[in-house]
Every structure is written in structure tokens, then in C-alpha cells.
Amino acid sequence: MDNQKNHEIRLKSRPTGLPTPDNFEHAESAVPNPGSGQVLVRNSYISVDPYMRGRMVDRKSYVPPFQLGEVLQGHAVGQVVASNGHPSLKVGDFVQSMNGWREWFVSSGNDLQTFDPVVPIQSYLGALGMPGMTAYAGLLRVGELKDGERVFVSAASGAVGSVVCQIAKAKGCHVVGSVGSDEKAAFLKELGIGAINYKTCGDLNAAVAAAFPEGIDVYFENVGGAHLEAALNNMRPGGRIPLCGMIDMYNATELPPGPRNLAMAIGLGLTLRGFVVSSHYDMLADFHRDMAAWTKAGKMKWRETVVDGVENAPKAFIGLFKGENLGKMVVRVGPDKAV
Amino acid sequence: MDNQKNHEIRLKSRPTGLPTPDNFEHAESAVPNPGSGQVLVRNSYISVDPYMRGRMVDRKSYVPPFQLGEVLQGHAVGQVVASNGHPSLKVGDFVQSMNGWREWFVSSGNDLQTFDPVVPIQSYLGALGMPGMTAYAGLLRVGELKDGERVFVSAASGAVGSVVCQIAKAKGCHVVGSVGSDEKAAFLKELGIGAINYKTCGDLNAAVAAAFPEGIDVYFENVGGAHLEAALNNMRPGGRIPLCGMIDMYNATELPPGPRNLAMAIGLGLTLRGFVVSSHYDMLADFHRDMAAWTKAGKMKWRETVVDGVENAPKAFIGLFKGENLGKMVVRVGPDKAV
Numbered sequence: 084m085d086n087q088k089n090h091e092i093r094l095k096s097r098p099t100g101l102p103t104p105d106n107f108e109h110a111e112s113a114v115p116n117p118g119s120g121q122v123l124v125r126n127s128y129i130s131v132d133p134y135m136r137g138r139m140v141d142r143k144s145y146v147p148p149f150q151l152g153e154v155l156q157g158h159a160v161g162q163v164v165a166s167n168g169h170p171s172l173k174v175g176d177f178v179q180s181m182n183g184w185r186e187w188f189v190s191s192g193n194d195l196q197t198f199d200p201v202v203p204i205q206s207y208l209g210a211l212g213m214p215g216m217t218a219y220a221g222l223l224r225v226g227e228l229k230d231g232e233r234v235f236v237s238a239a240s241g242a243v244g245s246v247v248c249q250i251a252k253a254k255g256c257h258v259v260g261s262v263g264s265d266e267k268a269a270f271l272k273e274l275g276i277g278a279i280n281y282k283t284c285g286d287l288n289a290a291v292a293a294a295f296p297e298g299i300d301v302y303f304e305n306v307g308g309a310h311l312e313a314a315l316n317n318m319r320p321g322g323r324i325p326l327c328g329m330i331d332m333y334n335a336t337e338l339p340p341g342p343r344n345l346a347m348a349i350g351l352g353l354t355l356r357g358f359v360v361s362s363h364y365d366m367l368a369d370f371h372r373d374m375a376a377w378t379k380a381g382k383m384k385w386r387e388t389v390v391d392g393v394e395n396a397p398k399a400f401i402g403l404f405k406g407e408n409l410g411k412m413v414v415r416v417g418p419d420k421a422v
Numbered sequence: 423m424d425n426q427k428n429h430e431i432r433l434k435s436r437p438t439g440l441p442t443p444d445n446f447e448h449a450e451s452a453v454p455n456p457g458s459g460q461v462l463v464r465n466s467y468i469s470v471d472p473y474m475r476g477r478m479v480d481r482k483s484y485v486p487p488f489q490l491g492e493v494l495q496g497h498a499v500g501q502v503v504a505s506n507g508h509p510s511l512k513v514g515d516f517v518q519s520m521n522g523w524r525e526w527f528v529s530s531g532n533d534l535q536t537f538d539p540v541v542p543i544q545s546y547l548g549a550l551g552m553p554g555m556t557a558y559a560g561l562l563r564v565g566e567l568k569d570g571e572r573v574f575v576s577a578a579s580g581a582v583g584s585v586v587c588q589i590a591k592a593k594g595c596h597v598v599g600s601v602g603s604d605e606k607a608a609f610l611k612e613l614g615i616g617a618i619n620y621k622t623c624g625d626l627n628a629a630v631a632a633a634f635p636e637g638i639d640v641y642f643e644n645v646g647g648a649h650l651e652a653a654l655n656n657m658r659p660g661g662r663i664p665l666c667g668m669i670d671m672y673n674a675t676e677l678p679p680g681p682r683n684l685a686m687a688i689g690l691g692l693t694l695r696g697f698v699v700s701s702h703y704d705m706l707a708d709f710h711r712d713m714a715a716w717t718k719a720g721k722m723k724w725r726e727t728v729v730d731g732v733e734n735a736p737k738a739f740i741g742l743f744k745g746e747n748l749g750k751m752v753v754r755v756g757p758d759k760a761v
Contacts, residue, residue, distance in 0.1 A: 145689040341680025348696030350484040355694040357687030
């Protein structure tokens with residue numbers, strides 16, 4: 084590894100509005116050497132996720148903000164490629180970490196989770212990783228989904244949304260998702276799920292009403308704005324709205340107005356509940372068990388959008404806010420199998 | 423009763439914006455005679471409540487809309503003054519009903535609840551009636567209040583809010599309420615509860631932050647608008663917001679924007695839950711038991727604003743939206759004790 088370099092992406096400046104490539108810095112350094120008891124990991128794929136936009140703002144939140152000049156963090160999958168006397172980790176072990184946006188890193192092992200891949204490893208950043216777990220906890224626990232209910236999902240072809248749709252369908256629900264392109268709508272239809280292209284449907288409220296003549300029991304909120312208003316207008320009594328994300332406003336320089344019809348929640352007895360997946364990792368074993376069963380039964384499929392090269396991570400990240408991904412957006416930063 | 427007339431208020435036209443006296447019609451008719459098996463009831467007090475504004479709109483909701491030309495409905499307390507062979511109701515029985523906005527009515531008894539007043543009877547329209555029960559269910563069940571939490575209440579000197587404040591205080595909570603006059607603030611202070619006069623405090627968000635240096639666990643929402651934004655900005659992780667009312671928008675001719683900071687619910691894991699009291703009457707016995715105990719212990723006090731004469735019910739109702747009431751607004755339409 085002596086001739087190889089480590090490439091990484093640092094936060095150069097805090098974005099205002101939609102991030103631009105200028106907010107990021109591509110840096111090259113020597114591949115680090117593991118100290119005593121440490122391992123060297125080579126990342127294969129790193130994740131770019133919408134929630135990272137929030138961490139680029141210098142404010143108190145459920146995760147600390149990214150620091151200027153430091154390597155950006157994010158989920159990553161890779162392999163142990165060298166060990167300097169680590170007691171348990173072996174060369175060749177597949178590991179997940181929060182040490183993304185770089186190609187190589189050294190670790191004591193405390194911040195690594197080993198895994199035994201049974202599907203392509205990048206899927207552990209998507210359907211079988213944090214986004215899939217977000218869908219699972221958000222729909223089943225936060226949204227209290229019951230079999231056979233009526234479920235509306237925004238950003239429905241994305242990493243989280245596409246899993247939400249399929250879990251709901253596996254539970255016998257009537258499911259319709261909102262997407263921003265005909266290609267994405269076609270993907271949902273392949274999965275047997277109804278689709279609304281919000282960019283071409285005209286009046287979103289009318290489109291949602293037509294898709295849910297009996298109303299909505301659970302609206303899985305990834306978007307905010309007009310989507311939340313349209314959902315609120317069509318909820319059934321006792322409906323639940325898990326608030327997973329509001330990508331519509333992550334880049335807003337002035338906070339846009341909230342839903343004008345929030346008062347509908349009163350008479351209908353609606354519950355809007357925000358959540359972050361880290362509060363629900365007690366469900367991880369259930370998630371893995373159910374996802375394995377659904378995948379085996381052909382009820383869980385997913386797509387990934389793969390961008391090559393860590394230097395393109397900023398572009399991939401920015402693309403999330405332009406709807407450039409179908410399914411999970413990942414960046415390939417090394418070989419699938421390094422050793 | 424032959425010489426007496428029955429006076430009642432009918433809905434003449436559907437209000438646009440703040441209702442005006444012109445939307446109501448004062449009508450006089452003969453006092454009705456009870457048919458066989460019926461009773462004649464004379465109302466003593468009738469209730470005017472903000473939720474009635476919603477029923478003046480011709481739309482599908484959790485209660486059907488009022489009909490033009492018909493007597494307005496609302497809670498009422500009175501006495502049976504004549505019985506035409508009713509099997510169980512006796513002259514002198516105190517009864518509650520939804521037959522308000524009139525002085526007299528006949529009934530088969532099916533729509534009446536008898537009660538044995540231990541406090542002035544108009545209080546069964548307020549602290550010991552539907553508004554008190556709304557406070558109780560909304561705070562304890564919907565808001566999942568825990569002893570010692572930090573509780574913010576809007577419209578805090580009103581029929582519902584003043585009971586919310588005192589329940590929370592009885593549970594050892596830090597309680598601050600928002601009110602719209604110094605007189606109302608003084609009332610809260612008499613109860614040992616902190617008060618913010620939102621009309622004079624300047625930046626509401628800063629005032630709420632100052633009142634809750636450690637943040638808010640439960641915000642009891644009666645108002646909407648700027649109050650909800652200020653509360654959201656100051657919630658603690660896992661906080662709950664029972665949505666009881668949004669009086670700020672009941673008269674809006676165009677729906678005002680919702681809270682710009684609703685996305686804060688995501689990272690903080692907040693729950694906003696709408697409710698109507700009619701879904702929670704299984705708690706009625708608990709409510710009566712606890713209110714009796716708190717009242718006896720001097721922990722539950724209330725005020726009423728009494729307007730005289732059924733012909734003034736529209737004025738009293740309109741006054742709700744101008745903050746003219748301290749505590750429950752009721753209209754006296756007959757003697758406290760008719761027989």
C-alpha cells in the first residue's frame with residue numbers, strides 16, 4: 084500500500100441553500116499505518132444521505148455538526164486489509180462504520196461492525212442498512228401500521244421510501260407513492276405499487292384524493308411542503324404521520340411556511356410524530372429477520388444509484404436534492420472485495 | 423308557563439371571518455308542551471365554545487355542521503320543570519344536554535344527563551364539564567404528562583387552559599401559560615402559575631425560551647400560529663404537543679401558514695397529536711374523582727365570565743375570539759334554580 088494515496092472529502096465551507104462543489108475540499112494524503120492493536124480498513128462504498136445536510140449547519144441537533152476542515156462522516160462499508168495485532172478483527176473481515184467520505188482509515192475496531200454479506204455489500208448502506216431500518220422503524224413502530232391499511236409515501240422510490248412501500252405492501256396495504264419522474268414511477272409500478280408523479284400530476288391534492296378514495300391511514304413523510312398539506316387533506320380519522328424527513332426544506336435559506344391545514348389533525352385525531360432511526364435500534368434483529376424473509380419471498384427489491392470515485396461524493400450528495408437518485412445513492416470508493 | 427315565551431338563537435347565515443351579530447337570528451316562540459312520556463327543561467346556563475365556529479362552516483367534520491335556520495346547539499345545564507309521565511325524570515332534576523342557545527325545550531330524556539350539583543351549576547359547563555374533561559384527557563392521555571415535567575399552555579386562563587395549568591401544577595410540573603391581558607396574567611399568578619402576556623412580551627419565542635431554560639416537555643396547544651412556532655423552538659427531545667385547538671385560525675378567510683419549524687419534530691422525536699374530547703369519555707369517572715380531590719385540596723380553582731340573556735349569546739360567542747372571557751364564558755338564560 085506504500086504507493087497508494089488516501090483520498091478524502093472535507094467540509095470547506097458551510098453551504099447556504101443548495102450545497103455547491105465549492106463547499107467541499109478534495110484532499111490527498113498517505114494511506115495511514117495502523118498502530119499497535121489497530122486495523123487498516125479500505126472502504127468499498129460510502130453513503131450520501133439527505134440528513135447530512137443538517138449536519139453542515141452549525142447548530143445544536145441530535146447529532147453534532149460537521150466541523151470545517153474535517154473529513155465528512157457518513158456510513159461506509161469496506162474490508163479490513165491489514166491488522167497490527169488486533170485481537171479479533173481479521174484481514175478480509177467486512178465492516179460497516181461511520182467513517183465514510185474517505186478511502187482508507189485506521190481503527191481500534193470500537194467504531195466498526197463486522198457483517199457477513201449475503202447480498203452486494205453496497206446494499207448494507209441502503210435497503211439492509213440505515214435507510215431500510217429507518218423505513219422499518221418509522222412505518223411499523225412510529226406509524227403503528229396495521230395490516231390492510233391505506234399508506235401514502237413521499238420520495239417513494241428513494242432509499243427509505245422504496246422500503247416503506249414494500250413493507251406496507253407485504254402487510255396487505257393499499258400503497259401509493261409520490262415520485263418526481265416517470266422512470267421512478269415505472270420502478271414503483273414494477274413493484275406493484277401505485278405512483279403519482281408530483282411534477283406532472285397537476286393538483287397534488289386532487290391526485291392524492293383520487294389515489295385514496297377512502298383516505299389515508301398512514302402518510303410516511305419524507306418531503307414536507309405541499310406533500311404534507313395534500314396528505315393532511317386526505318387523512319382518515321386516527322391517521323398517523325411519521326415524520327422521517329422534509330427534504331423540501333433542507334436547503335431553504337428562509338424557512339418555508341408549514342402546512343396551512345395542520346388544524347385538521349384536531350378533529351381527525353391525527354398523530355404526527357418525528358423520529359430518528361438511532362432511537363430504534365432495539366428493533367435491529369427484527370428488521371434483519373423480516374427483511375431476509377421478504378427478500379427471499381420476492382417481496383423486497385431495491386435499486387441503487389452508484390457514483391464512482393470519492394472525489395464525486397459532493398456531486399452525488401448534491402444530486403440527492405435534485406432527485407438524481409433512483410433508490411439508494413452510494414459512491415464507490417474502492418473495489419467490492421479488496422483482499 | 424303559559425305566559426312565558428321561549429327565546430332561542432338560530433344560525434341565520436354562515437360567517438365569513440369573525441362572526442357578526444348579523445349571522446344570528448333571535449326568535450321567540452311559545453314554550454313547548456311536553457308530549458306523553460316527555461319532560462320540559464328550563465335551561466339555566468348555556469355554553470359558548472370556540473369549537474362551535476367550526477360547526478358554522480358547511481363541511482364534513484367530526485361533528486355535523488349547524489344548519490341554517492335551525493337553533494344552534496351547545497352544552498347547557500338546567501332543570502326539569504314539568505314531566506308528562508316520564509318514567510324516571512322528576513321535576514327539579516338537574517340535567518345537562520346539548521340543547522343550548524334556547525331557554526326551554528322538551529325531551530324524551532334520552533339526550534339528558536342528570537347530575538347532582540355540588541358547585542354552582544354553571545361550572546358543569548366549564549371546569550367540571552366538557553372543557554375540564556378536555557384539559558384532563560388532553561394533558562394526561564394525549565400529552566402523556568409525567569410528574570415534574572415542564573409544561574407550556576396557550577390560552578392559559580381560558581376554560582380549558584386554566585384547568586390544564588392546575589392539573590400540571592398538581593402533578594408537580596413547572597407550568598407557564600400564555601395569556602392576552604395583564605388581568606389574565608394576574609389570575610394565573612394567583613394560582614401560582616407563571617404567565618407570559620403575549621401581547622406585551624415582545625418576541626414570543628424569546629419569552630418562551632426565558633420561561634423554559636431547560637425546554638418544554640408538553641405544550642398544550644389551544645392557539646396555533648406564532649405560539650406553536652415558539653413552542654416548537656423550545657421543545658425537549660421526546661416532547662409532546664396535544665393539539666386541542668387553534669383559535670388563531672378559526673376565523674381565517676384564507677388558511678394562514680403553518681409552523682415553519684415543524685421539521686424540528688424530526689430530530690427531537692416530537693409527537694403532535696390532535697384530539698377531540700368525545701373520544702376520551704371512558705376517562706370520565708377518573709376525571710370526576712380527581713377533580714373532586716383537587717378541588718377539595720384547594721388545587722383547582724376557576725373563573726367564569728357570565729353574560730346575561732340568551733339574546734346575548736352571539737355577542738358572548740364572538741367575544742371568545744377577542745379574548746373577552748376570563749375562564750369559561752357562559753350565558754345565563756334562566757334562574758339557577760327554576761323550581
